[in-house]
Amino acid sequence: MTKPTPLKLRALGAASALALAFSGAAHAQETLKIGVPTAMSGTYADLGNQAKRAVEFAIAEANAKGGVAGHKVEAKILDTEAKPDLARKQSERLALEGYKVLTGVIASGEALAIAPMLDRWDALYVATVTKSDKITGDACVRRAFRVNHQDAQDAAVVKPWLGGRKEQKWAIIGMDGAWGRGSGAGFKEAATSHGKTVVAELYPPLGATDYAAYIQQIKASGAEGLWVALAGRDAVSFATQAHQFGLLANVFTAGVSFVTDNTVQAMGETSKGINGIINYSSTLDTPANKSFAAAWAKHYNGDQPSNFEGETYIGMQVIFQAVEKAKSVKPLDIARAMSGGRFDTILGNVAFRPEDNQLILPNYFGHVAEADGKLRPVVTMSFPADQATPAPSGACKLAKL
Amino acid sequence: MTANVFLIQILNGLVYGGLLFIVSVGLVLIFGLRRVVNFAHGSLFMIGAYVGFSISLVAGFWVGIVGAAVALAIAGALLDVSVFRPLRGQDPIATVLVTFGLLLILEDLANTVWGKETHSLPLPEMLSGSVEILGQPFPTYRLLVIAVAAAVGIALALWLRFSRIGLFVRASSVDPVTTAVQGVNTDRVSAVVVAIGTGLAGLSGTIAAPLLALSPSMGGSILIESFIVVVVGGLGSFSGALIAALAIGQIHNLGIIYVPWAATMVPFLLMVAVLVWRPTGFAGSHV
Numbered sequence: 001m002t003k004p005t006p007l008k009l010r011a012l013g014a015a016s017a018l019a020l021a022f023s024g025a026a027h028a029q030e031t032l033k034i035g036v037p038t039a040m041s042g043t044y045a046d047l048g049n050q051a052k053r054a055v056e057f058a059i060a061e062a063n064a065k066g067g068v069a070g071h072k073v074e075a076k077i078l079d080t081e082a083k084p085d086l087a088r089k090q091s092e093r094l095a096l097e098g099y100k101v102l103t104g105v106i107a108s109g110e111a112l113a114i115a116p117m118l119d120r121w122d123a124l125y126v127a128t129v130t131k132s133d134k135i136t137g138d139a140c141v142r143r144a145f146r147v148n149h150q151d152a153q154d155a156a157v158v159k160p161w162l163g164g165r166k167e168q169k170w171a172i173i174g175m176d177g178a179w180g181r182g183s184g185a186g187f188k189e190a191a192t193s194h195g196k197t198v199v200a201e202l203y204p205p206l207g208a209t210d211y212a213a214y215i216q217q218i219k220a221s222g223a224e225g226l227w228v229a230l231a232g233r234d235a236v237s238f239a240t241q242a243h244q245f246g247l248l249a250n251v252f253t254a255g256v257s258f259v260t261d262n263t264v265q266a267m268g269e270t271s272k273g274i275n276g277i278i279n280y281s282s283t284l285d286t287p288a289n290k291s292f293a294a295a296w297a298k299h300y301n302g303d304q305p306s307n308f309e310g311e312t313y314i315g316m317q318v319i320f321q322a323v324e325k326a327k328s329v330k331p332l333d334i335a336r337a338m339s340g341g342r343f344d345t346i347l348g349n350v351a352f353r354p355e356d357n358q359l360i361l362p363n364y365f366g367h368v369a370e371a372d373g374k375l376r377p378v379v380t381m382s383f384p385a386d387q388a389t390p391a392p393s394g395a396c397k398l399a400k401l
Numbered sequence: 402m403t404a405n406v407f408l409i410q411i412l413n414g415l416v417y418g419g420l421l422f423i424v425s426v427g428l429v430l431i432f433g434l435r436r437v438v439n440f441a442h443g444s445l446f447m448i449g450a451y452v453g454f455s456i457s458l459v460a461g462f463w464v465g466i467v468g469a470a471v472a473l474a475i476a477g478a479l480l481d482v483s484v485f486r487p488l489r490g491q492d493p494i495a496t497v498l499v500t501f502g503l504l505l506i507l508e509d510l511a512n513t514v515w516g517k518e519t520h521s522l523p524l525p526e527m528l529s530g531s532v533e534i535l536g537q538p539f540p541t542y543r544l545l546v547i548a549v550a551a552a553v554g555i556a557l558a559l560w561l562r563f564s565r566i567g568l569f570v571r572a573s574s575v576d577p578v579t580t581a582v583q584g585v586n587t588d589r590v591s592a593v594v595v596a597i598g599t600g601l602a603g604l605s606g607t608i609a610a611p612l613l614a615l616s617p618s619m620g621g622s623i624l625i626e627s628f629i630v631v632v633v634g635g636l637g638s639f640s641g642a643l644i645a646a647l648a649i650g651q652i653h654n655l656g657i658i659y660v661p662w663a664a665t666m667v668p669f670l671l672m673v674a675v676l677v678w679r680p681t682g683f684a685g686s687h688v
Contacts, residue, residue, distance in 0.1 A: 040517075041508065041618045049517040204657075205665050207622050209613060210420075212413035212543075213657035219537075220406050236519045236614030244524075244540040244612075246531055266519040266614060 032071040032329045034059070034319070035094030035123075036104040037087050037114070040079035043207040044106045044232045046262055047129060050308040051104035052077055054128075057299055057309075058316030069324045075099070082106050082206065084113035095121035100331045103315050107206075108132030108178035111144070118143035124331035126338075128315035129308055131256075132178040133186075133393065136356040140396035143335050145357040147318050147345075148311045149279050149388075151179070154256050155186035156390045157277060157363045157383050163194050167225035167252050171200035171218045173238070174229030183229035183256055191227075199223050208234065211241045219247060228255030235259075236266045243270040259368050261306035264375050271368045271375060278364040278377050280310035280347065289346045307377075314345045318359070336401050350385065356396035363388035405535040410654055412534065416543045418650020419550030420609055424623055425630040425642050426557065427601035433574040433637035434594045435485050436493065440500040443624025444507035445599050449473050449606025450615050451515050454522045457607075462525045466607045473603025474596040481595035486588060511617035522610040542611060549608055553601065554643055561639065570594055574637060626653075629668050633675045635682025644683050 036055050039048035059073045067073060076099045080087040087110035091102055100123040105111050111130040118125055118141055127135055127146035131154070136146050170191050174180030180203055188198045200221035202214045218226060226247070230238050235258050242248050254275035261282075264271045282293045282304040292313065296305045305313065318338065323329055326337035340354035347361050365381040428442050449469045457465030484503075488496045523529075524542055531538040561567040569590045572580040581587045606620075613619055630649055634641030649668050656664035675682060 042621070043616075043618070045517050045616060045618060046519050202661070209609075209622055209626075210413070210417045210653070212416065213410060213654045216406060216410055216413065217658065220403075233519050233614040233616045233619065236521055237612070240521050240614065241612055244529070244531070244542060246538050262518055266521045268521070268523060 029067075029070055029072065030329050032068055032073045032319075032323055033099040033101065034073065034075040034316075035091065035097075035099030035102045036075050036077040037080045037090040037094060037102060037110070038077060038104040039082040039106045040077065042081040042083075043234055044082040047106045047232050047308055048079075048082075048104070050262065050306055051106065051129065051312045053300065054305070054309040054312035055104055055316060057296060058313055058320070060299065061295065062316075062320055068320045069327060071323065071329055073320075077104075080105070080110055082110060084109040087111075088113040088117060091123070091125075092117065092121060095123040100124060101319060101329075101334065102126070103128055103319065104312060105130055108135065108182070111135050112139050112178060115139060115141045115144045118331075122331055124335050126315045126319055128312040130179070132182045134178060134182070136358040136396055137393050138395040140356050140398060142339075142357075142399045142401050143331065145318075145335070145338050145352060145359070147315045147359045147361075149277075149361060149363055150358060151182040151186045152390050152393070153358075153361070153363060153388055154183070154277050154279075155190050156388055157365055157381075158187060159190040159193065160383075161275075161365050161381065162190050162196070165225065165252070168196050169199045169221070169223050170196055170225040170227060171202070171221050171223035171251070172198060172227045172229075173202045173204070173214060173218065174227075175231070175234060176203040176205050180229045184227070187227045187229075204230075204234070204238075206234065209237070211238045212245070214238075215242050215245045215247050218251065219245070223251055225252045225254070228253060228258040230255070231257040231260075232263070235263045239263070239267045239270050239274075248274070259377055260308070261304070261376060262308075264368055264377060268375070273367060273369075275365070275367045276377060278307065278366045278379050279361075280307045280314070281364065281366075281377065281379050282306075282310065283371070283379065284347070284364075286346070286348065288344070288348070292346045310346060314347060314359075317345050318343045332401065339401055348385075353392060355392045355398070357398065358392070360385045360389050405537060408535055409537050409539065410658060411651065412539065412547075413543070414651035414654035415647070416546050416650070417653055418647040419547050420605060421623070421626055421630055421650055422550050422643055422646035423553050423601055423605035423608065425627040425634070425646055426553065426639065427598035427605070428627055428631050429634070429637055429639060429642045430570075430594050430601075431598040432631070433639075434570060434577075434591050435481070435489075437485055437496050437500065438493075439598075440497060440624075441503035441507060442500075442599075442602055442627065443620030444504045444511075445473055445476070445602035445620075446606040446609070446623060447511060447615075447617060447620035448476075448507055449603030450522075450610040450613070450619065451511055451606075452603065453607025453610055454520060454615055455515075457522055462522075462528075465522075466604065469607040470600045470604040473606075474600030477599025477602075478592045478596040480599065481592045485591070485595060508617045515615070515617070517617065520615040521613075522607075522615065524611045528611075546608055546612075549604075553604070557639065566590060566593060626668060629672045631682075632672050633682055635684040638682060638684035641682050641684030 038051045078090040091114045103126040108130040125144045133151045172184045174184040256277045259274045259276045321343045322334045322337040326333040342351040362385045363383045364379045366379040369378045453465040453469035456468040528542045569585045630645045634645030656667040
C-alpha cells in the first residue's frame, strides 16, 4: 500500500467538498413531481384531456418563472380509463416512481379507490374534478384535499334556484356511479324540500350507447323537469338522442357537468337553453381570472379555458402555493401546508375547511346561450362562498397530519 | 306502462338490434371465412363514424354514409391482403394479437387526426323530425336505421344464396381446401368478404354517428355487445347473428325498464346460458 501524498489528499478533500456541495444544491432543487392518473381513453377521455392541458399549462407557467420555490416542476400522465381498479394501479406506479403529488383524477369512484392508499404510498391527492360527497365525507383521509365543488355544494346552489322554478314533477338521470347517484340524491332532497316530486330516477351505466329506453321512461313519467348528471361522451350521446325524441323541447332540462364548455361544442343547437351549474367559467370578471384566461389563450392558440381546465388549474395553484409555504416537496409537508390554509386562486382568496379538507368556493348557475358569436354556458346567478357552502356533514374524521 | 309505450320500446329495441346486426354481421362474415376473431372491428366502426363525419361536413350526409362504407371496404381488402393472408398458417392467437394491436393503432390514429374532444354528426333536415307512431312521436332517423339494417340483411342473404361468389363464400366457409381444389380462387373470395365485413363496420359507424357522441373509444362497448351477438348466434352464422342481434336489442331495452339493476348483466347471462346449453350458438357455424 502506498502512502497518499499530500496532493492526493487535498484533491480527495476538494472532490468530497464539491460532491457535498452539489448534493446540497441538488437537494435544494429537488423536482416537484406531479402524478396525473387520468382518463386518456374511454367515456371521460375528453375530461382527462382537459385535466392534462391544465396541468401542462400550469407547469410551463411555473417553470418559466424559475420553478416553484426553486423546484423545477414535472408531471407524468398515466391512463386510468376512468376505472377505479386501474386508477389505483396507475397511481401506485406513479407514487413508486416518485410522482407522489397526485391530481387530475376524473371519476369519483377512482378517487375513492386511491384515497385509502395515500398513507401507504406516502403520497398526496388533490381532487379537482371528482364530486362525490364521500371523498370529503365518510371516506375522507388526511392526505386528500378537494379544490373543486362537491355534490353538497352544488346542491346548495340548486336549492334556491329550484325554489324559483314552476315545474312540480321532476325526473333524474345520472351515471351509475358514486358521482351520478350522489348528485341524484342531492337533487331529490332539494326538490322534496320545495314540495316537488321526483317521478323517475334512472341511472344508466358509464359509456352507454342507446338511451332510448331511458328517454321513453322519462317521457312516460310525465316529468315537467329533468335533472341530468351525465358527463363527457355520455352527456353528448344522451342530449343528441333526447333532442331527436323531442324530450328537450318539452321537458325543462338542467344538470351538472352536463352542458359544459366542451360538451356544448359537440351538442351544438341541441344544448341551447339547457340550465346548469357552472363551477368555473373563463368569463368570470376578476383580475386573476382575466389574466389566467389571457395567458391560456396565448399558450393554446386563442382557446378559452374550459370549466374542468379552470378547476384543475386551481388545483395546481393550490399545490404550488402549498409547496412555497412548506418549503418542501414532501407530500406530508405539502399536506400540512394545505390543511386549513388560505390560497390565492382564479376564484379568489379561498380556504380549506380543516374539518374535511374541502376548499370553500363561490359557485355559479347559468344556461347555454350565444355569447361572442358562440354557444356556451353563460353565468346568470352567482353565489358567494359562504352562501354556496353547507356546513360539513360531520361524517369526516380526519387523522392528525 | 301503457301498451303503446311498450310497443314503442319494442321498436327501440329493434333499432338497437338492427345496429348491432350491421356491426356483428361484418364480424361473422370475416370469422366464417378467415377464421379470424377481429378485435379491431369496433375500431373500424369508430373510424367509419369519423370518416363519415368528415365527409358529411363537406359533401353531405348521404355521401358520408356511402363514402365511409367504401373507404372502410378498401381498407378491409388491404387488411386481408397484408395481414390476414400472410398470417393464415399461423397459430390463431397470432392473428388475434395482431387485430388487438390494430385496435390500439386505430384509436391512436383517431386521437391524432380528430382529437380527443367529442363530436356529433348533425342530421339532415329531412331526417331530424319525428313521425307519429301509436300516438307517440318517434324520431324519423331511428326508422332509417331499421330500414338500413333490413336492407343489409336482405342484400346479404340474396348475395350469399344466389350469386356465384356467394356460393363460393358458403363453400369456402365449410371447407376452404376442397373449395380451392375445385378451382375457386379462395384468396380473392376472402378479400371480397373481408372488404364487405369492414365496409359494414364503416357503414354501421356512420349510421350510429348521429345517435352517439364521436370519440376514439366509442367502438368499445358496441364491440363487446357484437361479440355477445356472434357467440349467441353461432360463430360464423349469418342467420344466427340476425336472430341474436334482434334478441339482444330487445333484451337490452326491456332489461333497462324491468330489471334496471341488472340491465348490463342480462346480455352476458344470455351468452353464458347459450354457451352452456348450446355451445355452437343458435345456428351452429354455417354461413
